[in-house]
Amino acid sequence: MGAKLYGATGKVLRVDLSQGRIWEEVLDEATLRKYFGGTCLGVKYLCDEVDPKSDWSDPQNRLFIGSGPLGGTRVPGSGTISFVTKGALTNAASSTQANGFFGTFLKFCGFDAVLFQGAAPDWKYLYIHNGVAELRDARHLLGQDTWQTEESIKGELGYTERNMSVFSIGPAGENLVKFAGIIGDRGHVAAHNGVGAVMGSKKLKAIAVARGKGKVEVVDDKQLTAIAKQLVESARTEAGVVFHWGTSRAISVAEPAGWLPVKNYTTNAFPEHELFVGDRVRAVFETKSYPCWACPSHHRELMKVTEGPYTGYFGKEPEYEQWAAWGPQIYQKDPGAAVMLSNEVDRLGMDANEASWVVGWVMECYEKGILTQKDLDGLEMTWGNADATLGLLKNIAHRRGFGNLLAEGVKYAAEKVGGEAVNMAICTGKGNTPRGHDHRGKWWEMLDTCVSNTGTLETQLLFLDLGIYGLPKQIDPFSWEQVSAAVAKTKGALQFVDSLVTCWFITRGDLPLLCQAVKAATGWDVDFEEALRVGRRAVNLMRFFSIKRGLTPDLEQPSHRYASTPVDGPVKGRTILPHWQQMISNYYQLMGWDKETGLPLPETLRELGLEHLIAD
């Protein structure tokens, strides 16, 4: 038996769904020290155990759900979990996170992570409680949405609201919609790259973990408590807008700054954005605070609509990206309808970003006569039609009629429809799509979305002190050189946070302080450089996996509409395409990747302790 571990449990719960077999895998401290947990550990399993050339729906694909060494501690937001798999939308690596309580309860049950392989002969859910796990029949849960599934499982197992965390798939995941997500704890979403479809392909409806009586043992509880307090205090003072308002105020900046997606990127003007701002919505609608584990912020609220046709609708307050998706992107001007659509998408179990690019594209096709009401199974897909949008989303989730094609994602659907419709799809060459922003006003995010190995953003600059990354305090958002340098030099910071695992918003990606937290929790001496190396290890492993799968650099570019030139707003006339090649070259070079193939160079792999990949 190895030395006693602190922070991490060193145990991974392994589940072979084909065989119905469950066992514990014990990791040594050296492995944990190198890969930490969450994203980085999940990516290690992906690369070690999955053939990059296999299909995402192959039972040999793994679905990793991981907490990490800070999970379940006093560090705010440490109930967060990271999902790693070979994603359905790009058929390449995928890493996506959800906040809430699951990570904490899993740690309390004695595990750092759960790793699924195989596919069940019939629908199951996994129930974990006090160090024990069992697969249970889930056939009676089929067709239930994600909120219903959560309630049903808690009900049948006799748990109350905060004593169990359940993450499940909805109809979209059951029907293998390529952008299905995994949703739990009342609206926390692991949204990206079709992780819900992977779960559906394994016939796994849900994972439920009871709170349990265990706790996470740490080396220096007093010190960790002090650091946790400091993290909260810094968030309160330095990032007050998110601490007090979550992302609900972002729309008030996005529109005037030119990065609000409006009408499928055909304009940047949406004066009605003021109706959606948190200051107004929280004053008009009924709200109730619903924060995550150990988080005192006012980010997450439950919300009841009190005006308009959806009066009485109850759900979670939309995040900025959901307001953007179900307001301006589909040119819909009623915040109550946006609350309804945001929650219905969560309940159906889909990624709101991809769903909104699909719906916006359909609406533009409808306006231009490319798609008719008959094509769309009778739905009148005029801009802003919330009821028709709901009908279309249900058709997608159940793969009914035209929804079956749309369930493949906007890139595939546009290519099938062909002609001018192809030019209207917002996506990358790999098939993934942007977050809920107009990246023509945020070049760094467009670059990052295109070069990402996760199927979603891989870099987060929000709150970062760019100075410690050797960058100017504020980058010129339209300079190819500064943008590509910022994306490359900060790469790894987000993956480190996602390997601990905690929440970027409440910790502000403060790597130096998080290193101190790791030391207090585990006893490991980790400095800023090492933290960044851990994150970059995850990025380069995913990169390696995706290239072995067949990714080529020519796919790392934005679609015609995604990279089009804004026709109005403060970014009017700025065009990214003439700079694209320079951006990519500079980025590859700074990342230590081959400029022709995009593959990490041997010296890059060596520097990250990944020399075992060099011979492959």
Next chain:
Amino acid sequence: MAISGEATQTSDEVSSKQFGTDVGSGMIEVTVEIVSWLKDAFDKKGPGRLILHEAIAPGTSIMDLIQLMADKYPKFAKEALDDRKQELSGSIAVILNGSFVSSLAELNTGLKEGDIVTFLPAFSGG
């Protein structure tokens, strides 16, 4: 009833001789718009933009204007400038006549009569 039509684009307009000199004595006037939660720095709340009419000397650059306003509004100074009050803090973004000002060089652009300068939080997430 659905909420539709016009958003409440109410503005809080302040027309003033901001920097101690009247327009008409060789000064020019520019409009300054303050957007979103940056209005908190001016103790203004509610929807819409805060609009200020500022009299400045000809040749005043955007950066000079920020410095002048920072002298007058200490909370704005805290948001806009670094601790030494010499450089931008990285927390605000600037739009000149509806077009994004992205580089430091552009901040040295001399302002003209009737220019509209918009300040907003440099928030990139959400």
